[in-house]
Amino acid sequence: MLGKYPVFPPTDQEFEDQPRLGKYDVIVIGGGGGGYHGAFELSKGGLKVLMVDDKGNLGGNCLYEGCIPSKSVYMTIYLMEKIRGILNSVGNKDINAVRVLWENAIDHKDHVQYIRYLQHIREIKEHENVDFVKGIAEVIDANRVRVKAIDGSWTKDVEARQLLIATGSIPIKIPVPGADLTIGSQELFGYKTNYRKIPSDVLIIGGGYIGVEVASVLGSMGIKATIVEMLPRILAGWDNEIVSRIEEKLRSKGVEIFTNSKVVGIKKESGQKIVEFERPDGSKGYVTGSEVIMAVGRKPYVEGLDRLGIVEKGRVEVESSMRTKAPNIYAAGDVLGKYMLYHSAVKESVVAAWNILHGKPIYEINFNSIPMTIFTEPEAAMVGLNEETAKARGINYVTVSYPLEDDAYAQIMGVREGWVKLIIERESQRIIGGVIYGEAASLLINEIALAIAVNARVKDIALLAHQHPTIFESIDRAAIRFAL
Amino acid sequence: MLGKYPVFPPTDQEFEDQPRLGKYDVIVIGGGGGGYHGAFELSKGGLKVLMVDDKGNLGGNCLYEGCIPSKSVYMTIYLMEKIRGILNSVGNKDINAVRVLWENAIDHKDHVQYIRYLQHIREIKEHENVDFVKGIAEVIDANRVRVKAIDGSWTKDVEARQLLIATGSIPIKIPVPGADLTIGSQELFGYKTNYRKIPSDVLIIGGGYIGVEVASVLGSMGIKATIVEMLPRILAGWDNEIVSRIEEKLRSKGVEIFTNSKVVGIKKESGQKIVEFERPDGSKGYVTGSEVIMAVGRKPYVEGLDRLGIVEKGRVEVESSMRTKAPNIYAAGDVLGKYMLYHSAVKESVVAAWNILHGKPIYEINFNSIPMTIFTEPEAAMVGLNEETAKARGINYVTVSYPLEDDAYAQIMGVREGWVKLIIERESQRIIGGVIYGEAASLLINEIALAIAVNARVKDIALLAHQHPTIFESIDRAAIRFAL
Amino acid sequence: MLGKYPVFPPTDQEFEDQPRLGKYDVIVIGGGGGGYHGAFELSKGGLKVLMVDDKGNLGGNCLYEGCIPSKSVYMTIYLMEKIRGILNSVGNKDINAVRVLWENAIDHKDHVQYIRYLQHIREIKEHENVDFVKGIAEVIDANRVRVKAIDGSWTKDVEARQLLIATGSIPIKIPVPGADLTIGSQELFGYKTNYRKIPSDVLIIGGGYIGVEVASVLGSMGIKATIVEMLPRILAGWDNEIVSRIEEKLRSKGVEIFTNSKVVGIKKESGQKIVEFERPDGSKGYVTGSEVIMAVGRKPYVEGLDRLGIVEKGRVEVESSMRTKAPNIYAAGDVLGKYMLYHSAVKESVVAAWNILHGKPIYEINFNSIPMTIFTEPEAAMVGLNEETAKARGINYVTVSYPLEDDAYAQIMGVREGWVKLIIERESQRIIGGVIYGEAASLLINEIALAIAVNARVKDIALLAHQHPTIFESIDRAAIRFAL
């Protein structure tokens, strides 16, 4: 499955085209966030590392078709929307002059991907203990890996004392008739994709954060989008209040949402595509559009790993030190089926590498401080515990929040929706969670993540002079309400 | 001096027009950031508070003519510049269609000020122990204040157990011939200012952060700006590397900078204004433009406070608890002549209030964690110690930095200049300072401020999974280099 | 009940013998740890305070008949035991020369109490805003208190804005025939007690920490002690392993323990006292001795407080800010029926006082960091969560421990029993609990309490160079095992 890319990222001819040695200290399988960050740390620690990736460059799906290109598109379009909002609020009639086309955003995305791939080539060279090879890695046993050329032209077996598995994930396609009529993230955001225009009506299967983000940006472009979601609500696992607000916002942009709607088939009729779905009561429904996007999520890519005895329920099982059941095999990133976020993969990879260097697991990931964001406009973000999870754990907590409506920066940017909410453990007065809906949520959430990671207390935040006028002031304004 | 405003902010008719009582627990003089935040905390603690401000609304100079309106103007214009940059990089020829006029930005600014003044009226009402009066407050002694109407129509003497002095600051005008030909922040950014257009060539006296910000935004509008600075360099006190980069950037926008140039006079000739200056070698120079902006800074407003014995060298002297030499008088904000930043004033005010409530000073401000920003494009920000100050204190430190050129978010936003730099104390591995130049510096600096405030260590930051792709990742990328 | 003391502690004649004023800011009822520490803080904050106590001095039961005198006795005897142990281990036959009699220990105890009472008189005078009165305080309503002379010679009603209730606790006497034949802490340890000798065989009703401490010290004196406990095990609520070790140790000293034995009566026959008890199967048992000590615990003293609506289930109910349901009434100490420990009462009192000063509750007690000790030889101590409570809360934890057998200080002191155990939350690597059995446990536990209070991580402890050779090294030796 890996190794099928319509367009390969730029690769430097100077890299070895096969593993240079027969034996390494560590073999890293996969060059995404879960792979290369650890590989670089291992190299800095003096270990000889072989890293294998089938795209022949770094960044994994995130850079090829995921977060980087999608956000390049979204942010371009939302910048336009933001400036239109300001002009509109002061009565400027000419706001449509401020215009960005989907094609402009796609061009921008390709450009960002390109410079990033070049940067990765430079970075590999900067880490001299890393041999990087474009190829397919097949695990033979806990100490041996077979590396093959993409085109099958060569095969080489390599040994290592330790393995770092970072094979990532692949998109899920639900097995219904007509599933091959749909497109996915590779078509939408893949490097040098051929899909450079977007039709005026789009159907989206899946109301998770990917589907919602796509619907949101299409709505901002004036394109009709329709979400079909199997569960009773979109954005499962997110704070109820946030989900309600996002639904409302999507509807205000003309997005239609069908929940409790299980897709059972897709067909094409007279140039239109039709998605057929079934409701819990057995009744059927149909929606029609020019294009259908399959956005039902991703699953860990564990092919060939089961022989190591480290796969459980379709994912590689690890301790919080990233060590698998096999003491010389570590794993990181999407293949763990845990957070499936690039930034989580990066730190998992570093922790795995540091533990490999140390000879025993002494570092652990604090999963309570990993932020998550939905890149709609405005954004939603959360970190740590939310009210539901705090309640479930029997924690004695309080929440405080501040409406962005009252925040100077939000007023200046003309985006006053939303709020910052902190979840605080009563006795210790520690910040244990944060939930944000609004402008720059993806940025704000980082400070709360740090607060959680270092066990900061609410007074530390309440008395912190945040730069004025920035939206970060809303964090201290929320915190000072704790004492009310 | 206070009490002279061309246009008064909206004031609610329901407020008392004189002090309701003859005796309060605390009288707060000034309704800016140094005043009202403390007043609200005192009210929450159950004390009876009289707050007096000559504008008859809250927010002080910051809201009337300072940070809020100026950033409203800058951010509008910089949004335009950012979107143009992205379009330009992908070869879109039509970037001038994305257009914001100075007038649009001024309209937006007035709108922001207006909604903020309304919000403040609501907030005063929410704090029922605060009596708010539009008027002029004259201190009689450590327990008595004379409050007078702006128009002289009434006078009332009031007593209090404690005072919180927050009289703020006033702009400095250098005493040279023709000084009255210049305009200042009130004309540029004052509420409902009459100066709603900007001429095509502007002279700026003063190369501090205010002068530089104005020059930068004018440059982005295609307006010719010229800075005349007395010192050998603009932006005294800022990191050398940052100053060099900002100079370079200003020049690339057509800004001319004359340093070592002491202004000795201003005159008007045939519709043009001429600024005459003197160099250290005694030679003279002249620059000509349509308008002259005086931006040489502000000074604490201490009129009438000397009789309390709390003024020293033109400013109110306080301990880090905000208590003055007089045990029942606290002070906060610009009148301290310390940071002269709104967000610093806010926390000083809260600390003063909490100490008044507690009956003795137990809270102190940690001045090491107050961030400062120059709102150019891109921005520059710093917090805590920089290399010069760390060196001067004999601290054994190291620095690590990350170039924004390599940051995904900076690439996505098309603004790749700059870097994040952390200053770390070796033995304790604590973050003791941060210096940032680049996109979103004003936002990034807040996380570093928190790190300093809670004595976070470099590994806390290095292992923190910052949201991807946001520019906050550059903070952990810098931190992880500590271990190189 | 309060107000009945065989011997009154020294009281200074200079104190007012009635409340001086009719109205105070705060009335503090009770001069024990829950009362006077808060009173002193309120005084420092400038509030006028009336404190009333029926003994006419500070320290409550803790000083009159509780922790201070009992530990004065125990420590004297255990010092003797320790030096005998060292001499014995090197073959010195003369160890009985090192001798302390019960009478010596009682004399020492009286001396300690006496100097401490004198100290308290000095401390009251040092806090000038406190009026201290020997008397009985009866609450009239939330703002009024009636203060009466012990001998009924005067009565005065006093008002206050706020109350701090610290009425403490009283010993429980189980209501069985012959209960008045028993003695309790007042006879054993009361100030200037008449019981200055101890018979050679003693029965103890109750196997809680007080009963166990008394049995242990009697055992060390060569006195035959017998514990009769109703529950299946002594020391309910304590770590199982610790309970087993203490039982074993008690038995090695000749202490007999009857569990599952509910006392139903006490009688006196031919100079001997007989305790009759019933087993769960209905069978009966008897034990005989010269003296019977009733040590079944204490209960909050809430007489007269129910009219304030703040009493629930026999104790005053408070939030973690120490505020009761009545917004102007705070409470602290044993009357809360929570920890019933002097050091807990002290901090509860301070938190209450600080919140009263602040006008609203902003401080809270972190109950996770309050240590508890059983003063046997060796001691047992715990703080935070133990394994049972961590498990019950669903926390993902690990424990590490170090045997004192291997600790240099324990070897030097000749007391090598026991261990230090740390409970660590996996993901955050925070110390969340500590359990210690062994030499100096009561001292060691304080460092772990601090570690919990400041959210220290296991590596902070593991890398801390504890003074050598002190038993505190065993804390870092345990911590470093986390990484095994």
Place this chain on the structure above:
Amino acid sequence: MLGKYPVFPPTDQEFEDQPRLGKYDVIVIGGGGGGYHGAFELSKGGLKVLMVDDKGNLGGNCLYEGCIPSKSVYMTIYLMEKIRGILNSVGNKDINAVRVLWENAIDHKDHVQYIRYLQHIREIKEHENVDFVKGIAEVIDANRVRVKAIDGSWTKDVEARQLLIATGSIPIKIPVPGADLTIGSQELFGYKTNYRKIPSDVLIIGGGYIGVEVASVLGSMGIKATIVEMLPRILAGWDNEIVSRIEEKLRSKGVEIFTNSKVVGIKKESGQKIVEFERPDGSKGYVTGSEVIMAVGRKPYVEGLDRLGIVEKGRVEVESSMRTKAPNIYAAGDVLGKYMLYHSAVKESVVAAWNILHGKPIYEINFNSIPMTIFTEPEAAMVGLNEETAKARGINYVTVSYPLEDDAYAQIMGVREGWVKLIIERESQRIIGGVIYGEAASLLINEIALAIAVNARVKDIALLAHQHPTIFESIDRAAIRFAL
């Protein structure tokens, strides 16, 4: 020099008597605190380690003749003194019955050393990757070490990727005539020493902490001790107030102190020994006693290390990561000539090992949190900065202290001298130092060390409920005075 021991500690015959392999990952030279703790960590991390020590057991000088045996003697004698104090205060005339002889204390010391040596044999076996050899290690170059039998019967050259140098220190003997008439720590406290009695009058050359500790314990035994110190004061580097108190206490025990007295010769006349010294004014003095103890300190043992280029000014120079100038050589312990304390050596050794494992230096020692103690009665201890050093660094600090006279535990133990003093950085409110004189100072100092290590603030300590009645309460009592 190393390798000369009158009595060798027990060694297990099962250890290899030569290095088993020709090549190791790491060779650790020295089995003291700076050596074996690191060796064990390296073993846990999976590296093959050779550790060489000339005594053939662990613990270095600390166990053979230093802290462990000396404190075994002191603590035995001070226990006696403490119990006598309590008995005396209550008028018990029989206090001399409580008696410990020097011989008893020496027997106890031997016993402690013996069980500790057995423990170390067990510990070596528990770390299977460590080969331990009794022998002398000579460094050939940065990767090669020659190991020789003590008796010269074999020699073997061994290679390693990394070295950990922990050769320790040796006593300084001042080069004056008659120096060989003196005895030192080996005679006093060496394992199975022949000096098992002590004469009734002793001369001590050197008023550093070792000389002072010996004088103090002799004083407690009723033996006449005389200190001759070259400098103007004893205990150079210690807090002035502490030095004054210790001097006073020593004098009260009959210790005579000559300062400004440089020893120029020692001679023996008619069974007595005479120490001759010179004063700064050139005049001479003499003191006479039965025995002379040389206690002028220790110096790093660097013989043979200079060829590695890592020795500077007589000691091995390292970064705070414990890495020397040679990138594959780390060093720890007394050979650094830094703290020369066992507990410092232990953590230096661990940090060195962790950095070796990590492949690059990422851990550093925080030298601000290493406590130091003088084991007199009562003890003196300090950690972090004291007032002099804080002043010298230009830190804005305050101090708070609490007299042990008022502490319940000190009263109970009958030792009320002294105080706890905290040094606090004003703005950050962090604890930056602690100085303690009094009962259990060596224990108390550990909590303050932790407070410093984790950057705890004074309020964290002030609100911590320390176990009552323990002397640790005096720490929070001091801290709460910060807010006065």
